[in-house]
Amino acid sequence: xxxxxxxxxxxxxxxxxxxxxxxxxxxxxxxxxxxxxxxxxxxxxxxxxxxxxxxxxxxxxxxxxxxxxxxxxxxxxxxxxxxxxxxxxxxxxxxxxxxxxxxxxxxxxxxxxxxxxxxxxxxxxxxxxxxxxxxxxxxxxxxxxxxxxxxxxxxxxxxxxxxxxxxxxxxxxxxxxxxxxxxxxxxxxx
Amino acid sequence: xxxxxxxxxxxxxxxxxxxxxxxxxxxxxxxxxxxxxxxxxxxxxxxxxxxxxxxxxxxxxxxxxxxxxxxxxxxxxxxxxxxxxxxxxxxxxxxxxxxxxxxxxxxxxxxxxxxxxxxxxxxxxxxxxxxxxxxxxxxxxxxxxxxxxxxxxxxxxxxxxxxxxxxxxxxxxxxxxxxxxxxxxxxxxxxxxxxxxxxxxxxxxxxxxxxxxxxxxxxxxx
Numbered sequence: 314x315x316x317x318x319x320x321x322x323x324x325x326x327x328x329x330x331x332x333x334x335x336x337x338x339x340x341x342x343x344x345x346x347x348x349x350x351x352x353x354x355x356x357x358x359x360x361x362x363x364x365x366x367x368x369x370x371x372x373x374x375x376x377x378x379x380x381x382x383x384x385x386x387x388x389x390x391x392x393x394x395x396x397x398x399x400x401x402x403x404x405x406x407x408x409x410x411x412x413x414x415x416x417x418x419x420x421x422x423x424x425x426x427x428x429x430x431x432x433x434x435x436x437x438x439x440x441x442x443x444x445x446x447x448x449x450x451x452x453x454x455x456x457x458x459x460x461x462x463x464x465x466x467x468x469x470x471x472x473x474x475x476x477x478x479x480x481x482x483x484x485x486x487x488x489x490x491x492x493x494x495x496x497x498x499x500x501x502x503x
Numbered sequence: 504x505x506x507x508x509x510x511x512x513x514x515x516x517x518x519x520x521x522x523x524x525x526x527x528x529x530x531x532x533x534x535x536x537x538x539x540x541x542x543x544x545x546x547x548x549x550x551x552x553x554x555x556x557x558x559x560x561x562x563x564x565x566x567x568x569x570x571x572x573x574x575x576x577x578x579x580x581x582x583x584x585x586x587x588x589x590x591x592x593x594x595x596x597x598x599x600x601x602x603x604x605x606x607x608x609x610x611x612x613x614x615x616x617x618x619x620x621x622x623x624x625x626x627x628x629x630x631x632x633x634x635x636x637x638x639x640x641x642x643x644x645x646x647x648x649x650x651x652x653x654x655x656x657x658x659x660x661x662x663x664x665x666x667x668x669x670x671x672x673x674x675x676x677x678x679x680x681x682x683x684x685x686x687x688x689x690x691x692x693x694x695x696x697x698x699x700x701x702x703x704x705x706x707x708x709x710x711x712x713x714x715x716x717x718x719x720x721x722x723x724x725x
Binding site for chain 2: 325326328329330331332333334335342345346348349350352355356357358359360361362363364365366483485486487491493
C-alpha cells in the first residue's frame with residue numbers, strides 16, 4: 314500500500330510571518346500554496362488569527378469621535394507605506410491588478426480656487442471609483458462614488474480657505490481587486 | 504536575536520541560576536497566562552480539560568531549559584505573542600493526541616473520518632456534559648444511487664477546486680471552511696477592504712459554477 318507523502322507543515326515562525334505579511338514574495342507564494350492544500354495548517358492559521366493578542370482592542374475604550382479621527386489619520390499616514398516595494402502576495406496582486414490609477418486634477422500639491430472637481434484617468438476594468446477627501450488632521454471631509462472619472466465636491470461641503478486637503482481614489486475592478494491613486498494633496502484658495 | 508523579544512522572556516532565557524530561573528518563570532507565567540488560557544479554551548471541552556491543557560503547555564514550555572521558547576530566538580521571528588499562540592495551540596493538539604491518539608484512516612492519512620465508536624468517545628469526553636451523546640443519530644447515507652451521485656459530485660468539485668490558483672483556493676477555504684470573517688481575510692490576504700473579499704469570492708464562485716456546469720453538475724444535491 315502506498316502512503317501519500319504530505320509536505321511538511323508550516324513552522325510557527327512561517328505562520329506568524331504570513332499573518333504579519335513580512336515574508337518575501339516567493340516565500341509567501343510557497344506558504345500560500347501550502348495553505349491552499351493543507352487543511353491542518355489552514356485551520357491553524359484561522360485559529361491563530363482568532364486568538365492572536367490584539368492591542369488595538371483597547372482602542373474600543375476611546376470615545377468614538379476620537380477613534381474615527383485616529384483611523385482616518387492612520388489611513389493617511391499608512392497609505393504611502395502601502396506603496397512601498399511590495400512583498401509577496403502584494404506583488405502578485407498588483408501584477409494581476411495591472412491597471413494603474415493616475416490623478417489628473419488637481420495636480421499633486423496644487424492650489425484650487427472655487428469649486429473643487431477631482432479628476433483622474435480611467436482604469437481598465439474599473440466598475441466604480443470611490444473618492445475620499447480628508448483634512449490634514451485626518452478627519453474625513455467627504456467621500457463619494459461614481460462610475461465616471463471626475464467628481465465635484467458638493468457645494469454644501471464646507472472647505473476652509475487656504476487649507477490643505479488630502480484625497481485619493483480607489484478603483485474597484487470587476488473581479489474584486491482594486492487600484493488606488495495613493496494620497497494626494499491640494500490647497501484651497503484664499 | 505529577534506528584535507521583539509519581550510523583557511520577561513529575555514530574562515527567563517538568560518537566567519543563569521535556578522533561583523533566578525524560578526523567578527523569571529513566575530513572571531512569564533503571570534504575563535502569559537491569559538493568552539495561554541485563551542488558547543487552551545479554544546479547543547473546547549469543560550474547565551477540567553482546559554486546565555489540563557494549560558498545565559501541559561506550561562510543563563512543555565519549561566522542559567529542557569525552556570527549549571521550545573528558545574526556538575523563538577531567530578532573526579525576523581515576528582511578534583512573540585503571536586508566535587506563542589501558534590506554539591501553545593500545537594502543544595494543546597499534542598496533548599489531545601496523547602490522550603486520544605491521532606485520527607488516522609486505514610490508508611495512513613491523518614484526520615480522516617474516524618471510526619464511529621472512537622468519534623463517539625471523543626464527543627462524549629468533549630461535550631458529553633452538555634449533550635446526550637446516546638441520542639445522537641447515526642448519519643443517513645441515503646440510497647446507493649445517491650451515494651454514487653454524491654461521490655461523483657464531490658470528485659467534480661475537488662477537480663474544479665484543483666484548477667483554481669492557490670490564493671483563490673485559500674480564500675474559499677478561509678471563508679467557507681474556517682468561516683473567518685471577511686475583515687480578517689482582507690487583512691491576511693492583502694485585500695484593501697472587505698468589499699474586495701466579497702467581490703473576489705463572487706468571481707471565484709462564478710468560475711467554479713461554470714466549471715461544474717461544464718462537468719455536468721447542476722445542483723447541490725443529486
